Amino acid sequence: MKLFRADLHIHTVLSPCGDLEMSPSEIVKNALRKGLDIIGITDHNATGNAKITKEIGERNGLFVLCGAELSTSEEVHCLAFFENTDALDRLQDYIDMNLPFVKNISSLFGYQLEVDENEIITREEDRLLTSALLAKLSDVQLFIHSLGGLFIPAHADRLRNSIYSQLGMLPGGLDADAVELSRNCKTTNFLSSHPELKPFTLIRSSDSHCPGDIGTASTEFMIEKPCFDEIRMALRGINGRYVERI
Ligand SMILES: [Zn+2]
Ligand SMILES: [Zn+2]
Secondary structure (H helix, E strand, O other), rough: EEEEEEEHHHHOOOOOOOOOOOHHHHHHHHHHHOOEEEEEEEEEEEEOHHHHHHHHHHOOOEEEEEEEEOOOOOEEEEEEEEEEHHHHHHHHHHHHHHHOEOOOOOOOOOOEEEOOOOEEEEEEOOOOOOOOOOOHEEEEHHHHHHHOOOOEOOOOOOOOOOOOHHHHOOOOOOOOOEEEEEOOOOHHHHHHHHHHHHOOOEOOOOOOHHHOOOOOEEEEEEEHHHHHHHHHHHHHHOOOOOOOOO
């Protein structure tokens, strides 16, 4: 086993706030340049660029976890990751059922584009993807776990769209596979003001919206090889796998 470096929170050009340069090919290229072994693709309420990024990554020796950053009805951001494309498609169905139709105004909020390997636009998303889903945190958590996915409340230390900013506390019954802290959060300080987080596995990611941000925060996984099951075992701290303290 050895340590593999992961940045599990990266937005593509499908997120309205994602830079136009964040194509799947560019993301893979930058991740490899930064020495990452694993990345997570987490567009706001969307999965459309995840599979192509995984394909490009696979051909270039980069493991890509496919998922999304969901916004619950309480406007808590949560990362969700799935092992296979079937589960990812079911997540997309769930998003389609729960995303209210608010038209995106690209000149105001940004473009929401699906692109292929050669950066050719294949689809433009009409709905504003940053809207909150009509599903509360506890339902989103249940749904993700029902498909065998990983459920990770995002950037818990932030003053917007975090579990603390929106709910004021960790809800009872929170069954998170990990909790994410953002780039500049001092773990020791944060844990001393939130000791209830101590039982949870903590990860740190970049929440990249432009190529230069990729890998500016990361988490190391002690695992056999980069794959979904090994990452899940590390998050649970079982069979000798673990996540390095951030
Ligand atoms: Zn977020
Ligand atoms: Zn994000």
